[in-house]
Amino acid sequence: MLRLARFMKPYRGMIALVLILVFAQVLTELYLPALMADIVDIGVLHGDTGFILRMGGLMLLIAALGMGCTIASSYFSAKAASGYGRDLRNKLFSHVSSFSQQEYDRIGTSSLITRTTNDINQIQHVFIMMMRMMVVAPMMCIGGIIMALATDRTLALVIVASLPILAAAILIIGRKGMPLFKALQKKLDRLNLVQREGLTGIRVIRAFNRDRYEQQRFQEANADLTKTALRVNRIMAAMMPVMMLTINFSIVAIIWFGGIRIDNGHMLVGDLMAFIQYAMMILFSLIMVSVIFVILPRAAVSAQRINEVLEITPAIRDDHAQQGLDEPHTGRGIVEFRNVTFRYPGAEAPVLENISFTAGPGEVTAIIGGTGAGKSTLINLIPRFFDVESGTVLVDGVDVRQMPQAVLRQKIGFVPQRAVLFSGTIADNIRYGKEDATEEELRKAAETAQALEFIHEMEKGFETMIAQGGSNVSGGQKQRLAIARALVRRPQIYVFDDSFSALDYKTDAKLRAALREETKDATVIIVAQRVSTIIDADRIIVLDQGRIVGMGRHEQLLQTCDVYREIVASQLSEEESA
Known part of the structure; x- marks a missing residue:
């Protein structure tokens, strides 16, 4: 994924702003338990209502500031991630457009579509998480540990004991999930391939009564993908119960030992309440890390697949x-x-x-x-x-x-063996050969290609919409429109x-005479x-x-x-x- 980081350069300022906002958000969250401890230990203990109201108002103000930072950081991180995904898609599409047939055959059209859509979406999602969770988690964890130690060093040993268990669970589950994520993306490629063939070849499928066969192919590919996805989700689902169990046991231990320390006069009730809040912050920051570990392997696989395409040097390229x-x-x-x-x-x-x-x-x-x-x-x-x-x-x-x-x-004006039309109007398809072609040029090209007659018979003429793949015109009409597209260009070589x-x-015969x-x-x-x-x-x-x-x-x-x-x-x- 680091090799794709170069596409983040235009968003460095926005990323820096997100980091500042996230830092401010974490500071507000770390300060709130300390204020709560003061309310309990000073205001409640001494019955000082004025102090309680002042501290309560300050807590509301800080909480509102934290909420504002959270909203702003979410907005800017989403904006930066969306722009990053857009730039990466543009780069990938532009690079793929330079491929020769050899490169297309090597990767496969369905796989290229998956990489341009699903794989980039995975990376874009992780980019948002990295700017939010991956920054918040270490800040909150380190800040929580510092505040917990400042509150009570002895009780902090309970948190220290639980950290290795959480870290081990994250590492074990992440290691098992990585190969399955790679398999998952390949099976998604396969599903896209079967679906694409089923949709583009629907006429042939129906003509040969192969509907059930194609449905069976799709069901098998879908079941294979589902089976792998379930295996991945089962492994990842095991992480949350382990972590929640560890956290709950930690909280019980903190309350148990904290109660003993309060009885012995080593700790105040407010400090214990604040300590529990800091412990929750530390442990939940580790949950954030675990969530990142859940999606990071899949994103790493997606990044590897995108890099694989970007690193292909087209066999046919210009000598600069x-x-x-x-x-x-x-x-x-x-x-x-x-x-x-x-x-x-x-x-x-x-x-x-x-x-x-x-x-x-x-x-x-x-x-x-x-x-x-x-x-x-x-x-x-x-x-x-x-x-x-x-x-x-x-x-x-x-x-x-x-x-x-x-x-x-x-x-060159090239008319391929298999006439290809694009979704849009007839005029759009002919203008594909020359973007600035006038109405007269369109009419002349269509007339020479013997297409003018059937175009005029259509309700909207040149503004008639062509369906995807030209499925609403005949084979002969497709060929004549493809010839008109080449003619409007007026090239030196046909x-x-x-x-x-x-x-x-x-x-x-009429077409050849007009072409001559x-x-x-x-x-x-x-x-x-x-x-x-x-x-x-x-x-x-x-x-x-x-x-x-x-x-x-x-x-x-x-x-x-x-x-x-x-x-x-x-x-x-x-x-x-x-």
Whole structure:
């Protein structure tokens, strides 16, 4: 947790104020029993009503001051902790946003969500406790011991005898609880994973009548989490009875021996009452420490999990020496692959091997091949979602690894294989490509993407709300909105990763005709399964098992590439292919 303390720096002033307020609160609480002793030993003993009223008024004033300090310290500690949690969440989200797919796969999406929410909440909660209880407890314990010794040193031995028992209980229970807290967070990750899959895949689950199976999965994960949580709570629940038993026996012993000392004339009744109050303060301060020990192990595990994420160095990051290398819209958008080989982490064989080609502005470069040929992997290297193992990917003659990622991606309009829409309006989703796009630009992009017709058919047009994940639009509508999002950007390079697969042939043809005019000055790279989509491309690259087995126009490949001929024969008649 100490490594996360650096995020507390903006709140140092507020923390210092909380410490001052807590110190004042403890002083008021320590002073009250002394006043009470004076009331009993002087005012009651001598029947001095005036003295009783004066001391009583002073006690009320001090109690009110202590209450004010308590309220103020609670307010500022909560404010500082909330700000700390907010900053930590922002830092974690910002850091995770820089991860490549490799890092996401390593940690897991559900675990990242748990770490950003539940784990940070645990630390935020402990931060409040540390500023309040962890400061109050030692102050009250030390102050109580000093005041108890000042009241009666002999009777203080009873408190000294009870302290080792309380400390041993805290240490034993804390040591047993730590491993279980670590297991608890992992089981929470598992529960989130099952729930996330159950919610996002609800249509598939219902289509295959797997509702009961998914419910069983969730129940098993939930029962596993509950079982561990119960074990933790049973261990922690044992702490309070042990401590209360020790405290009650201590109080009985104090009253017993205190009564003997009063009979012998070594102590006054008021002093015994004050001593009991100080003993309660000392022992209850140890209870505060025990409460901290209950939540501290879980927070320590949470801190460890957050540090694990923050300490990951993204595999893909900018070379800061090259930050001024380029501007977003300089160059023409020429894409070149030079002997590129790539393999996924841990894979034995490369997914792509010795890939070389050049795609320039005003050209349409199409990539086709069987399932698993490496088509999507190839185009994911252009915006640098992955880094090559060997060889070079260049944009406008510059290695993409030497170009700031923001600059590189500003040049590219990317339409992924699986169209992703965000909650918000249709206009918001298209503007994701260009924040300051005008209404006319939105309309033009939607018209080119063949989306304008179905948008106008919706009740609110461009202001129609898109549900989470785009569940209220069809697959073809999703793809057209994703294409409009790329078009509104007007980039130098368009990358379409099988982005026409959900369109009917008529819409596909109209869209390609509109794109041809809109993208005539840009570099266009298309991955497609349909031959009809790429038949007019200036360059068709045929991939087979990660290698280029053919490159050229449609007519040339029919003569020279067996793989391409097989693909064409499986989709088109002889007349269509000619």
